[in-house]
Amino acid sequence: MSMGRCDTDVTKDKDRPRKVYVLESDLVYDGFFKIERAVVRYERFDGRMSDPITRYCFERGDSVGVLLYNPKSDSVVLVEQFRYPAYVRGGPGWILEIVAGIRDKGDSIRVAKSEALEEAGYEMERLEKLSSFYLSPGGSSERMDLYLGYVSKPSQEGGGVREEGEEIRIVELPLEEALRMIERGEICDAKTILALLWLYRRKVEEGR
CATH class of the missing domain: 3.90.79.10 (Nucleoside Triphosphate Pyrophosphohydrolase)
Structure with a gap:
């Protein structure tokens, strides 16, 4: 018995949204770890694109x-x-x-x-x-x-x-x-x- 792996290839599911546009991206902190700020648009489940939204990503490696x-x-x-x-x-x-x-x-x-x-x-x-x-x-x-x-x-x-x-x-x-x-x-x-x-x-x- 094995647990499921985390599959990042979302294109295998044809019904799943997969379009993402990164409009802006910059580091707001760069030290022991990093914090990235990004403005993105992504495909919604109804097929339309979202409005631009700001998201932050904490990065310290895997x-x-x-x-x-x-x-x-x-x-x-x-x-x-x-x-x-x-x-x-x-x-x-x-x-x-x-x-x-x-x-x-x-x-x-x-x-x-x-x-x-x-x-x-x-x-x-x-x-x-x-x-x-x-x-x-x-x-x-x-x-x-x-x-x-x-x-x-x-x-x-x-x-x-x-x-x-x-x-x-x-x-x-x-x-x-x-x-x-x-x-x-x-x-x-x-x-x-x-x-x-x-x-x-x-x-x-x-x-x-």
């Missing part, structure tokens, strides 16, 4: 996420770290999530292996592609490649790269407990919820 899973103990390895955007929304700020990183250089498999080792200290025995998806297509161009990584025991300490300001706590827990934490609202990161529910669905379908 990313990779990996759910580390130990099949022998039926446990998952997550990482916990401080996330300022979550804190500023009124939460505690420390988020429990899967290993993840920006795909700024190299292919997604190489980045997945590197992040698993740096953040959690695990070398994966096997890596399986689950899905590709947009994280927030209403405002961001970022796409994530999501993987399931099979592990047994850590090969180094992990904990992130201190020079980059990372401080990461490694948390291994039974899959069933992670699922209960979703229900209790203790795991509230979308990519992590998606990966855990995917793994749960696979186990149900395989009768394990």
